Amino acid sequence: MHRFLRLSILLISLFAASSFAADATQAVKMTEDSLGPLVEQPIEFPHFRHAGDVNKEHPEKGGMQIDCMYCHTFARRSAVAGIPPLQKCIGCHQSIESVRETPRIKKLFEYWEGSKDGKIAAKSPIPWKKVHDLPDFVRFNHERHIKRFVFQQNRPVQEACGYCHGDVKTMTVARRSKTLSMGFCVDCHKKDHLVSAEGGTAIGNQAYWYGFKKPVVNASAPLTAKGPNDCWQCHK
Amino acid sequence: MSVSNLLENWAEFRHTHPVDDVPHDPYKWAMSIDLDACTGCNACSVACYAENNLPVVGKEKFLHGQSMHWMRIERYWDEDGRDFPDQGAQFLPMMCQQCEAAPCETVCPVGATNHTPDGLNSQIYNRCVGSRYCSANCPFKVRYFNWYDYPTTDNVWPAEMSQQLNPDVTVRGKGVMEKCTFCVQRLTSAKNTAKNEGRIVHDGEVQTACQQACPPGAISFGNLVDADSKVFKQWKAQHVEIAEFEQAKDRGEQDNKLRGYRILEELRSYPSVMYLERVRETAV
Amino acid sequence: MIAGNAISDRAKDFPKNFAKGFVMMDSSFDRRDFLKVLGWGGATVALTGCGFTSVEDGKETVVSYVEATDFMVPSIGVYYNSTCAQCDAGCSINGRVREGRVLKLEGNPASAINRGKLCGLGQAGVQHHYNPDRVREPLLRNGEKGEAITWEKAYALIAEKLQGVSGEEIAFLTGAMSGHTKVLLENYLASFGCKNHFAYEAIAPGVVRAANKKAYGVAMPRFNISKAKLVLSFGADFLGSWVSPVHFSQQYGQFRKGADGQRGVLVQVESKMTLTGANADRWLVVRPGTEGILALGLVNALGTASGDVAAAVKDYDRARVSKDTGVSVEQIDKLVALLKSHSPSLVLAGSAAEGYAHGSQNAAAINLLNQVLGNVGKTVVGPVSVPFPQMSPVVGNTAALANVSDALDAGKYKVMFSCGVNPVFSAPTAMKFQEHFAKVGFKVAFAHYLDETALQADLVLPLDSALEDWGTSVPEYMAGDDAQINIQQPLMERLHANTRGFGDILLALLKQRNPESYKNYTDYYAYLRGAVLQNKNALGGSGADDDEFWDASLSNGIFKLAGSVANLSGSISAGSLSLPNAPVADAQYPLHLIPSVNANLRDGRNANQPWLQESPDPLTTIVWDSWVEIHPKKAAELGIVEGDIVEVAGKNGSIKAQAYLFPGIHPDAISVPLGRGHEAMGRYAKGFGVNPFHILDAVFDKETGELAMHETRVKVSKTGQRVIVVKDEGAAGGKQMGKKIAVRLNTDHVDLSKEV
DSSP states (O other): OHHHHHHHHHHHHHHHHHHHHHHOOSOOOOOSOOOOOOOOOSSOOOHHHHHSOOOSSOTTTSOOOOOHHHHSGGGGTSSSOOOOOHHHHHHHHTTOGGGTTSHHHHHHHHHHHOOTTSSSOTTOOOOEEOSSOOOTTBOOOHHHHHIIIIIISOOOHHHHHHHHHOOGGGOSSOOOOSOOSHHHHHHHHHHTOOEEOSSSOOTTOTHHHHHTOOOOOOTTSOOEESSOOSHHHHBO | OOHHHHHHHHHHHHHSOHHHHSOOOSOOEEEEEETTTOOOOOHHHHHHHHHHTOOOOOHHHHHTTOOOOSSEEEEEOOOSOOSSOTTOOEEEEEOOOOOTTOHHHHHOTTOOEEEOTTSOEEEOTTTOOOOOHHHHHOTTOOOEEOOSOGGGSTTTSOHHHHTTSOTTSOOOOTTOEEOOOSSHHHHHHHHHHHHHTTSOOOTTSOOOHHHHHOTTOOEEEEETTOTTSHHHHHHHHTTOOTTOSSOTTTTTSSOSOOOEEOTTGGGOOOOSEEEEOEEEOTTO | OOSSOSOOEEOSSHHHHHHHHHHHSOTTSOHHHHHHHTOOTTOSOOSTTOOTTOOOTTTSEEOOOSSOOTTOOTTEEEEEEEEOOSSTTOOEEEEEEETTEEEEEEEOTTOTTTTTOOOHHHHTHHHHHTOTTBOOSOEEEETTEEEEOOHHHHHHHHHHHHTTOOGGGEEEEESSBOHHHHHHHHHHHHTTTOOOEEEBOSSOOHHHHHHHHHHHSSSSOEEOGGGOSEEEEESOOTTTTSSSHHHHHHHHHHHHHOTTSOOOEEEEEESBOOHHHHTOSEEEEOOTTOHHHHHHHHHHHHOOOOHHHHHHHTTOOHHHHHHHHOOOHHHHHHHHHHHHHSOSEEEEEOHHHHSSTTHHHHHHHHHHHHHHTTOBTTTEEOOEEOSOGGGSOBOOBSHHHHHHHHHHHTTOOSEEEEESOOHHHHSOGGGTHHHHHTTOSEEEEEESBOOHHHHHOSEEEEBOOTTTOOEEEOOSSOOSSSEEEEEEOOSSOOSSTTOBOHHHHHHHHHHHHOHHHHTTOSSHHHHHHHHHHHTTTTTTOTTOOHHHHHHHHHHHOEEEEOOEEOOOOOOOOOTTOOOOOOOOOOSSSOEEEEEEOOTTTTTTTTTTOHHHHHSOOTTTOBOSSOEEEEOHHHHHHHTOOTTEEEEEEETTEEEEEEEEEOSSBOTTEEEEESSOOBSSSOTTTBTSSOOGGGGOOOOBOTTTOOBOTTOOEEEEEEEEEEOOOOBOOTTTTTOOTTSSSSOEEEGGGOOOTTOO
16 A cells, blocks of 8 residues: 555656646746857867967967867868868868977977887877767768858858867867857857758647647748758767 | 546546648658568568667577567468468568557656657667566567667677667667667658758659568558658558548448558557558459 | 677778778788787687676776787778688678678679679678687597697698508598699699599589580589569479579569569479568469470470470479369469560479489479570570689589599598588488498598587597688679689687688698698698689789789789679580479378478578577578478378477488478478587587487489488477477467558559669
């Protein structure tokens, strides 16, 4: 009897909890700017030197305004932006004598030429740590976003990348500066960046199915949907 | 979702087919399987394991009915008491039928399984809480539940084997339901390519893993909205309408020399898979 | 979580993409280097410790390319063509490679054999490659254990053991072989003057090859299933495991649709239903061993033969044939009528017909039927031969095993090599192979896994997987109008640093013998590339740049050459045909044992691939275990129900397995599938099921000396134990419960003409 009671209490409280969740119309807001952990990388890569703005007074402190996609070249043609191949780093740095003997560049060349103590073999990949990690069940496509913002709308690359990655050009080692949670994605897709639906239907609101209510089809209204509208667009 | 809404609209919902008023556009993925060509060889099933990161559960769990084959071959014998099955066996590849009015969707307490605009029945692992109502309500019994955390179970994916896992497909953990997705990762990718080129996906551009492997080519897959697609032509030739729960030939309005049918159509779940009946020679 | 875990794009138009990528590659940078520069070498992040919801910034390592070419984009699959090595059919595969790992195999559409299709066995090729139980180091026997040694030491040891040994005292046992490895192997053996190369395949159409050679003049003609209006198959499981099943299945799909709208009819004659039998329009169950009698009965009933053929079949009237085979007169009449109306037809002799002491006679009778029907030249056509005879296949058979076993018994060999075969597992105990094998002074096994044979060896040399190795092969069954040489190329870098390709090992051994001739070849890759470029003109690359031709060849995965088509002999002769009478009942061992060949497990070499273990047998739906198929009537007679553990006992031992009541078998026969029952070979193979190879009687076909696999007689008794059969029949026990689930129509109720 006791046991039975306990079970029903549990069930009731579960039900209460779920109905509470269902009633809450406002999703819990996460702060848009929440910093990820400081990540220790094998080489402390100075993003600000590469991508940062030119400092006319102290050129050695400023950046070189290199386009993000010069190194993260895969972003425009693949789902993942990718880490540049080691070859790319070496390609420039073998002809930049001025910094050749700095500690970080010496480290870099160890991965290319092999370290003197033999711990790093020649041409081994640098074991970078992941800074922006998404769960396995999320499908995010860099290509689509770059195509839209940079190539269709001609927005500055650093701005477009910055929507999710923050102001990387001011950072040394990159640090996650947005939550990259589902709320973060949806917020943006709802508010600022309307996506026009390609098809001719407004079936988009999947709530139609879920709520058993047919959407009011307004033939004269422009066919726009706010971002991807089926779960499989972003989940896998 | 509210209970009152459900009660009020239930009858209407069950009897009205979604595509009546909201047609799919530009995609409605559908399949047709020719049972006369199907040999029951299981190539499709193994291909599905390879593509979709299905765990091999082992003998004991298989015995408990916990196998995870999204695509399975059902085998039937004639039940007429002959000594020998001298007209062979009947094989039926069975996977999620991607019903238009899917019984699984309506019972999910958390909305983890939904309908997509291109006519698929999606399963969202991170939303699933494992109530298994969907599986209970599925007439085809094609939903599979993760009773165990297979990624950490011994010998399911030992270190070397985990390198084979397809990164485009989630590796499911314990407590979630899964099922055939019509290889949605391939569809997404094909749609992305098409979008880059400003067009829709052509027929034949995307194949499901089972279709690609099938040695006798029994499986066709494609876009039912596209009148040039093979699947569209096959459905049309067989006079099988997706929005009907009883086809013209069943009502006697067509000659019955057609082979197309959908399984358990009378339940009004409007499956997206059409089967073509097996044929046997009369003269021998 | 896997590195680069976001969703990828698939390179859909792979051949174009691939070729493009290839041409753009720096030409100093060949395919082998390409694999090196990936820089992945096993650095991929393991799955362990990463739940599917985890987000761990800063913890996971993301591995990048060291050097990348233009077509290498993370998350986008690149496809490489190679050749499937799971069986000998020679299907071309197309492997999807992403971030340095091979993920999935598809069929290569350009191959005339499989035309883009791939069977379950082929799909599981990745599990051969990633198998956790692969041998990783050369192992030297030390008592009961194997000690890891270096390759230098292994080679030195082989040289030492071969010191002072003559060519006659060395034997090399392999499976079927072709291509450049075969050339190297023959060169190696020739360097000793050794003629003892034995090609053994536990399941091979050895008798049928000999019968074909007699009837048609070639061992393996082409069978045009898609062009036949009727296929009459005597136990040839061409949809499951016979000769080139993916090719035949692909043809079968067309055959059912019909070349000119007339749907092809399939009739299967056998004692135990195979997958092909299960797809037949009519499955005719015959008494085991009487296939030839039925064939001659049909020749007689057709009434078109004359001369010595008519004389040879005159005794086979319908009444007698019906009595001997158990097929009703009415059914014979129907079949004859169908054979007359459906021309051209195609008659196939398969493993069920050849597996008897009179197997050659059976096969000859069946081929005679084909000739009498006038199918030769229409549905049985000449094969195309490759213009490089030195590369053409050495086909395997069981006669080779008998020969080698006898020679071993006589103590002829001091050093023996084995590669790609597992005779300790697949030889009948009655042949005492293991005992004879033990007499060899030094046994070297080339192995992927520690299988039963490798465990007997003194030195085990670990081989690269088929997806890591280089090679070429020539299929025995040449399906297309062009001759085809298949290329095998690595789909990824070596998984384990210390495995070696078979070609590389042979080359190293050849260098021991003949350093001068091979000094220019640093490795097998160099040899292969050299050999291909040397014959560039003949291989269709006349005038092409070497590098470009090589790259294009690898990109295609196949060399297609115009070969000469063999003419089939036109003479019809009953020759020395003399079929024995129908077998008499054996009081002590009343049942025929039919060892059945499952499409996935075959002779058991792939039994350690878990997808195959868990893939249900199509007919019984049983997984992970062996079973004894027994007709329900017979079972009732013996009081056996499903799941009873029964003992199957013959003259040469017994096995115990679960009983499965199976309607598709002759009541005087039982059937146990081959392939399971391993005592070694790793976690997925060891301890699952029983091995019927071991209880086979050592009876051989009288003409060819092939093992007569179906000649074993047994008795079945209950042990009193019972288990639940682990099978996949579904909740309703494989019943349709009156619903329209899997439905069948008769041809007079269907109109196929309007179908798409």
